[in-house]
Ligand SMILES: Nc1ncnc2c1ncn2[C@@H]1O[C@H](COP(=O)(O)OP(=O)(O)O)[C@@H](O)[C@H]1O
C-alpha cells in the first residue's frame with residue numbers, strides 16, 4: 001500500500017518524540033511506500049487533488065537503555081513530484097496547530113479526495129468540525145466546570161465562584177497561552193483583556209483541578225478505543241504538564257474512570273471520523289481532545305513496551321480491506 005503523511009517540514013520533526021515519525025516508520029516496516037507532503041503543497045488541478053509528494057526512506061529509531069536513539073541522517077528523500085492523492089491508499093493529515101484559514105483550506109481540498117480510494121486520517125470533515133478545546137464541551141458529564149466566553153464580567157464571575165481557574169486560548173497547543181487565574185489577583189483583568197484581545201476572541205476557562213500536580217494523562221484512542229496512555233507531570237514552578245514546557249513523562253495505566261471517559265467520547269469520535277486522537281485527562285476529568293497531530297506514541301511505546309504506530313497502521317490495513 002501507499003501511505004502519504006501531510007506534515008510540517010520533515011527536517012524539523014523529532015523522531016524520538018513525534019508520533020508522525022512513529023507512524024511513518026510503522027508503515028515502512030509493514031512494507032508500504034511512505035510519502036510526505038506539506039499542507040501548503042496541495043493543489044486542485046482538473047478536478048483532482050494533487051500533492052507535491054516526496055517518497056522517503058527512514059532509518060528507524062532504536063531503544064537503547066530506555067531512550068530512543070536517532071540515526072543521523074534519519075531519513076532519505078527518494079523520488080518526488082506532483083501526484084494525485086487518490087494514488088495513495090491512506091493519507092494522514094498531521095500538520096501541527098494552530099488551525100488557521102490555510103489549514104482549513106487544506107482540509108477542504110482533502111475533502112475532495114474520493115474516500116473509496118483513499119482513507120484520510122483524521123477525516124477532513126472531522127478536523128473542520130472539531131476545535132481541540134471546544135470539542136470536549138460535547139461531553140459535560142466527564143468535563144470539569146468550564147465556560148467559554150469573551151466577556152470580561154462573565155470570566156471574572158466564574159473565577160470568583162471557582163476561586164481559581166485555568167484559561168486556554170481556543171487555538172493553542174503545547175501549553176501555549178495557558179494561564180492560571182486566581183480570584184483577587186491584581187493582574188486578573190489585564191490577563192483576561194490580553195487573552196481575549198480586549199473582548200474580540202473567546203477563550204475557555206476551566207475550574208482549576210489541583211490533581212494536575214499529579215499529572216495530565218494523554219490517552220491515545222484509535223477508532224474510538226483507548227490503546228495506550230502516558231502521564232505528564234509538571235516540574236519546577238510551572239503548573240502546566242505539557243512535555244513542551246518541561247513536563248516529566250511517566251508510565252501510566254488507564255484507570256476505570258478514564259475508560260468511562262473514553263466510552264463517553266469514543267462513539268462520537270468514530271461518527272466524526274476522528275480515528276487517531278489524543279485525549280487529555282486530569283484527575284478523572286476530560287480537559288482536551290487533540291485531533292490535529294496528537295503526540296504520545298514514542299513516550300508510551302518507550303515506557304509501556306507497546307508499538308502503537310504498528311497498531312495504527314494495522315488498523316488502516318484492515319479498514320482498507322488489506
Ligand atoms: N483544568 C485544569 N486544571 C489544572 N491544570 C490544567 C487544567 N487544564 C489544563 N491544565 C494544565 O495545563 C496544561 C495544558 O492544558 P491543555 O488543556 O491540555 O492545553 P494544551 O495542551 O493544548 O496547551 C495541561 O497539561 C495541564 O498541566
Ligand SMILES: [Mg+2]
Pocket residue numbers: 174175280288
Ligand atoms: Mg494538552
